[in-house]
Amino acid sequence: MNDTELNQLLDTWKDPPVPVSFRRRTRAEFAARFEKTARWKPILRRSLFAAAIAALLLVAMQAIPQTFSPQINVPYNVFSLFTKYSSDGSQTVEMATVSYNDENGREILLGRQMPGNFIGSVVGRALDAVQRIAGPRLRPLRAAVHSDPERVDPPPKVLVGCASESCIGLESFAVPSVGARAGCATENVVARETIRDFPTVAVRVSVSPGRRLTVWMAPDLACYAMKIADERLGADGSFHLARMKQALKVRQNRDQRHVGDLPHF
Amino acid sequence: MDLVSAARRGRETAFAQLFDEHHLPLFRFAYRLTGSTADAEDIVQECFLELLRPTCSYDPARTPVRTYLFGIVRNQWLKRRRKVEPTASVEVGRQESLDTDLLRAETSDLVARAVMQLPDTQREVLILAHYEQMPLAEIARVMEIEVTAVKSRLQRARASLKETLAAYEEKRA
Numbered sequence: 477m478n479d480t481e482l483n484q485l486l487d488t489w490k491d492p493p494v495p496v497s498f499r500r501r502t503r504a505e506f507a508a509r510f511e512k513t514a515r516w517k518p519i520l521r522r523s524l525f526a527a528a529i530a531a532l533l534l535v536a537m538q539a540i541p542q543t544f545s546p547q548i549n550v551p552y553n554v555f556s557l558f559t560k561y562s563s564d565g566s567q568t569v570e571m572a573t574v575s576y577n578d579e580n581g582r583e584i585l586l587g588r589q590m591p592g593n594f595i596g597s598v599v600g601r602a603l604d605a606v607q608r609i610a611g612p613r614l615r616p617l618r619a620a621v622h623s624d625p626e627r628v629d630p631p632p633k634v635l636v637g638c639a640s641e642s643c644i645g646l647e648s649f650a651v652p653s654v655g656a657r658a659g660c661a662t663e664n665v666v667a668r669e670t671i672r673d674f675p676t677v678a679v680r681v682s683v684s685p686g687r688r689l690t691v692w693m694a695p696d697l698a699c700y701a702m703k704i705a706d707e708r709l710g711a712d713g714s715f716h717l718a719r720m721k722q723a724l725k726v727r728q729n730r731d732q733r734h735v736g737d738l739p740h741f
Numbered sequence: 742m743d744l745v746s747a748a749r750r751g752r753e754t755a756f757a758q759l760f761d762e763h764h765l766p767l768f769r770f771a772y773r774l775t776g777s778t779a780d781a782e783d784i785v786q787e788c789f790l791e792l793l794r795p796t797c798s799y800d801p802a803r804t805p806v807r808t809y810l811f812g813i814v815r816n817q818w819l820k821r822r823r824k825v826e827p828t829a830s831v832e833v834g835r836q837e838s839l840d841t842d843l844l845r846a847e848t849s850d851l852v853a854r855a856v857m858q859l860p861d862t863q864r865e866v867l868i869l870a871h872y873e874q875m876p877l878a879e880i881a882r883v884m885e886i887e888v889t890a891v892k893s894r895l896q897r898a899r900a901s902l903k904e905t906l907a908a909y910e911e912k913r914a
Binding site (some may be wrong): 477479482483485488489490491492494495497499501502503505506507509510596 | 748751753756757761764765768769772773778782785790793804848849850855872899902903906
């Protein structure tokens with residue numbers, strides 16, 4: 477048998493036609509594969525991007541908080557401790573903060589730390605930083621949306637403590653004040669006391685029928701709340717201390733740039 | 742952007758064009774390797790989808806897409822073959838039955854059987870060279886061997902076929 481004869485024989489083996497459904501099936505497989513990927517890819521990409529940015533911001537905010545609030549001129553800062561009292565008489569430190577009051581009597585939280593709650597502390601500090609940066613910038617937006625001046629510039633509030641166990645959200649109340657120049661309060665004054673070398677005037681306000689706050693405000697510190705006693709009405713008909721804020725250290729910032737360091741527990 | 746890159750980015754038209762340009766020879770090759778239409782379909786489909794995988798090592802600057810696709814088909818076939826038929830010892834037994842089968846079957850079936858009886862290394866070279874008219878250098882790239890090895894395998898395959906099919910011709914005559 478020569479090469480030509482072999483080739484002729486080999487050519488008798490014809491290939492079968494490609495099934496009609498083959499092309500459709502392969503293309504459907506392609507589409508299915510990309511549909512799956514296409515559905516998740518953008519979400520995954522955005523999530524990773526957001527997570528990376530959030531992580532970067534978190535780290536940066538912890539490391540160099542001043543960078544993220546360069547517009548703030550901090551005249552002083554106060555390191556305060558928030559203590560929680562249980563009905564059995566035991567007490568626990570709920571939170572430590574560094575804050576100050578701006579010229580309008582608004583308490584600006586520079587940082588916070590919850591002992592034994594690392595995640596809450598990190599998230600809380602990040603939220604505080606965002607609030608500090610975004611808050612003033614959102615004012616024009618609020619002014620455009622709300623006609624009520626109270627909604628645009630809500631009255632100053634004092635920070636009372638954590639709003640929940642996680643301590644990421646904070647609880648605050650508006651305490652009537654006549655301003656630092658007028659001595660912070662002229663009515664409902666229940667005490668006058670010097671705390672950390674700063675004279676204060678204490679006012680008592682009722683939050684609800686079973687709850688009252690006594691707030692010691694320092695006129696020299698833009699009515700900063702140096703001490704807050706949060707009391708609840710007990711079964712015996714008298715008020716018992718449930719939470720207390722106490723200023724432990726006041727630091728004057730002559731260069732008005734230092735935002736204060738948080739102690740570590 | 743080449744068709745493969747476009748298909749990898751999810752462009753169906755690019756994938757369709759790639760498929761239309763190459764699926765016929767690949768199907769023929771896979772069919773002649775496996776002897777089964779269904780297996781050939783599966784292998785060719787897997788071959789195209791393999792191209793889309795992020796782990797795929799295809800480099801258009803190094804290898805033409807056709808050569809690469811033939812290589813995938815071959816690898817897929819070898820992978821299946823290892824699963825289904827792990828040893829090559831069946832070839833002796835088949836040789837004996839082939840002689841009797843040759844007398845009864847149609848010429849094309851006998852040619853097919855004769856080709857299928859060739860050792861794998863000779864069969865793939867013969868299919869690519871004769872049925873796909875692929876140049877020896879390209880076959881060498883598909884099989885990742887030297888051109889000289891391709892030549893010698895092809896010569897052995899043809900010699901073997903001549904012998905087998907000549908015996909059939911004599912018996913038939």
